[in-house]
Amino acid sequence: MTIDAARGRPPGTVAESPPELVRLLTPDGERVEHPDYDVGLTAEEIKGLYRDLVIVRRLDAEALALARQGELAVWPSLRGQEAAQVGSARALMPGDMAFPSYREHGVAWCRGVDRVRVLCSFRGINHAGWDPREHNLHVPTIVIGSQVLHATGYAMGVQRDGTEDAVIAYFGDGASSEGDVNEAFVWAAVQNAPIVFFCQNNQWAISEPAERQSRIPLYRRADGFGFPGVRVDGNDVLACLAVTRKALDNARSGQGPTLVEAFTYRMGAHTTTDDPNRYRLPAEVEAWQLKDPVERVRAYLLKSGTATGEFFDEVEAEAQDAGSDLRRQCLALPDPDLDELWDHVYAAEHSLLADERARFASYLGSFDEVSR
CATH class of the missing domain: 1.10.287 (Helix Hairpins)
Structure with a gap:
């Protein structure tokens, strides 16, 4: 059976992005308006997002190389998902709590976690990597979907404490089929918990395609639990920020949970133990390369005259230095007792x-x- 036949599509075809996406920045870098969402960012703030995207990608590439060279036990690359993570994380307020899975390295960057501490558990240095209370970012969760239930319990606690904070739970399209995630939806709905469920639909739950996870778009699952769902272009950092910010504001104001489906793509392997060439077509990867989240912001900055070549050179140099520093610090980590x-x-x-x-x-x- 061919890959396409297994996915229920005619041989040689590539899945297209669905039309019902919230988008503020097209793949070729054009700004578009949306009646319900607007970021209202300054030129400097957009340049800051571009810097985030470039540095996060560089750190991820260095960690991937370290894993391939045997310096890390395994590495789950986020390449292709930078906009979903940076955009959503930059929408968080300092008091908000985030619950990641194991791929949210971009969220860790935005929450101020030391870059080398993200590698510690993958190198076997410690159990977690950082103090969740220091950054309001929980430690990575390997058990698929369990963090979503933990996040819901935390949100119920926030609600009972009477604070104005909100909670965000990150998970993938594969985790949406787990019992813990659906139980979290039930609890959050009936308790009207101040939480945003942020699903990064990167199309592949390891080798299982998204269409084998659900017969409807994932964001529509929220309807059955009684709270709103929205699908956003997960490669559009501006849209991800705007949609997440509004969902968090709704949570803080007592309007309960929201399910955000960031429609994106995992450009690399699931982890360094995976070979994606065995289950997906090169044409599919090539099609998504044209929607690259970093390049579309670069294109916007160039077209709008917001940034010059000097700015891009500075960001690239900073990213290269960050990657080199990450390698140096990783190799200098002491072996644990x-x-x-x-x-x-x-x-x-x-x-x-x-x-x-x-x-x-x-x-x-x-x-x-x-x-x-």
């Missing part, structure tokens, strides 16, 4: 844990005896 493996497993030590710790220490000690 293996005994730390047992820390924070339970709230208090007990006999089973102590026994396992002792047996593991004995096992490690056996290598010292062999070397002698």
Whole structure:
């Protein structure tokens, strides 16, 4: 069976973007108006978003190279999804709490997480990487969809505390089929929780296409739970910012949850353990390259005369320096004490844990005896 046949399309065809997208910036860099959404950004603020996109892409590329060279155990690249992450994260207020999955490196950048700390868990240095309370960004979640239920519980707590903060939960199209995500929708709806469900529909849940996840566009699932859903061009950083900002404002004002589906594309592999050439067509990738989120902002800045070549050179130099610094810091990270493996497993030590710790220490000690 061909890839196209497995996806239910005629052989040799490529899926097109659906028409019902909120878009403020076309793929060729033209600004368009939308009756319900506007960002109202200054030229300098748009240039700042471009800087975010370029640096996030460079850091991701460096981490991918580190993984390919054996310096990281694995890496889930975000290439192609930069606008969805930067746009939504820049809509957050300082007190808002974000719950990521394992691919939201762009969100971590926008929340001020030290670039090398994003790599720590992928290098096996520690369990998480950063203090969630310091950045109002929860640690990465590997268990698919579980963070969405955690985020809903947190939002219910925010609601009961009477603050004006909101919560955002990031997940992918594949996670939308998980029980935890749908349970979160139920709880958020009936509790009118101040939360935004931000689904990055990158078309592929590893090798499973989006059309095998749902017979309707994902954002329309919100209708069945009783709250609004909206689909945004996930490669348009301006639209992602505008849509997320409005959804967060609605959450803060007591209007409850919103499901945002950012229609985007994962340009690379699911992780460094995946080979996307086995399940998707090169023509599909090529079609999405024409919708590149970084290049469309660059095109807008050039066409509008907002930025000069000097600006682009400065951003590129800064991004290159950031990538080089990330590599240097990553390679300088100390190896962890293996005994730390047992820390924070339970709230208090007990006999089973102590026994396992002792047996593991004995096992490690056996290598010292062999070397002698």
